[in-house]
Amino acid sequence: MFILKRQDVEISSIQHPKRDQQVPILHYQGQTFRLISVFKASQEEEARGLWRELTDNRGKACVLLEEPERYSVWGKVRLEQLDSDTGGHAKTGIFVQASIFLLQAVYMDIEDFLGTRQAALFEKDMAEFMRQKQFPKTSSPEAVKSLLIQDPLDTGKLPPWQENHVVICLQELHRLGKTYFGNANFAHPVVDRLQDMPEGERSLFISWLNQSPMSKLWQ
Numbered sequence: 001m002f003i004l005k006r007q008d009v010e011i012s013s014i015q016h017p018k019r020d021q022q023v024p025i026l027h028y029q030g031q032t033f034r035l036i037s038v039f040k041a042s043q044e045e046e047a048r049g050l051w052r053e054l055t056d057n058r059g060k061a062c063v064l065l066e067e068p069e070r071y072s073v074w075g076k077v078r079l080e081q082l083d084s085d086t087g088g089h090a091k092t093g094i095f096v097q098a099s100i101f102l103l104q105a106v107y108m109d110i111e112d113f114l115g116t117r118q119a120a121l122f123e124k125d126m127a128e129f130m131r132q133k134q135f136p137k138t139s140s141p142e143a144v145k146s147l148l149i150q151d152p153l154d155t156g157k158l159p160p161w162q163e164n165h166v167v168i169c170l171q172e173l174h175r176l177g178k179t180y181f182g183n184a185n186f187a188h189p190v191v192d193r194l195q196d197m198p199e200g201e202r203s204l205f206i207s208w209l210n211q212s213p214m215s216k217l218w219q
Contacts, residue, residue, distance in 0.1 A: 002063045003051075004028065009065065026063060026074045033063050033074035036091075037207045040070060046203045047071035053200020091204065093158055095166045098194055098205040100152040102170065102218075105193040106177045107148050109186055122180060123148060129172050136160045153196065167214065174217045190218045 010027040026033040036054075039047040051064040051073050061076035103126070111119035127144040137159040138147055150157050161169070177186045190209065194202045209218055 002028065004063055004065055006065065006067050009063070026065065028063060031061075032077060033061075034077040036062070036073045036075050037204050038070055038072045038211070039207050040210070041068065043207070043210075044071055046207060047073060050200045050203040050207070053198060053203070057198070057200070091208075092161070092163055092166070093155060094201045094204055095163060095208060096158050096161045097152045097155070097201070098197060099161075099166045099169050099173075100147060100150075100158070101194050101197065102190065103173055104148055104152070106173060106186060110177075110180055114180060118180060122176060125176055126172075129176075130169075133165075133168060135165055135169075167212070170214055170218065174214075184217070187218050 008028065011024060012027065013024050024035040026035070037047075037050060039050075047064060048071075051062055054060040054062045054073070054075065063074040063076075065072045065074060107119060107122060110122050123144060124141070127141040130144060131139045133139075138144055138161075143159075147159070152158070174184070174187055178184050191202065191206060194205065197205070209215060
């Protein structure tokens with residue numbers, strides 16, 4: 001919808017009605033936009049990819065803000081919509097989806113390169129980990145088995161994880177993968193494991209991953 005410079009807009013923040021945090025808000029010609037994702041200056045292609053995905057493919061009203069040190073994507077919102085807080089849930093769902101893609105990729109690699117016995121042991125290890133951490137809807141061996149074969153694009157079947165579940169899942173997945181393979185090469189590059197995700201959602205996850213402590217694990 002819009003590609004704008006910093007001097008074109010006004011940015012402020014408001015108190016989130018349900019959480020103890022400030023929400024960045026961009027104002028442009030009487031319209032308000034909520035921050036969706038931030039990219040480094042070197043990630044122009046990823047930023048434009050997410051912006052095009054949201055505007056062209058999903059018909060969303062979005063702003064791509066170009067600044068010398070970064071790019072950011074903002075989605076149009078009415079301030080009263082923040083009460084429903086749907087944005088965070090949608091974003092978290094994308095992170096859950098991506099983490100399941102990565103989980104399945106590592107599982108299939110173990111099966112292909114190390115054999116079905118090692119794959120079964122990996123499945124058992126993941127099931128025990130999720131049981132100990134009490135992952136919602138995936139704390140039983142049967143649920144983990146289903147998770148390893150389900151279509152991550154079927155959003156109706158995604159487990160109701162929060163962002164913290166995604167973080168500790170990816171940390172444990174990297175630890176186990178390194179144990180099974182003997183090195184961390186299986187984790188690189190992440191984008192190759194996420195080719196079935198829509199470009200915009202993939203870019204959103206990669207952006208989040210690059211800014212998280214796990215960027216050193218999954219690159």
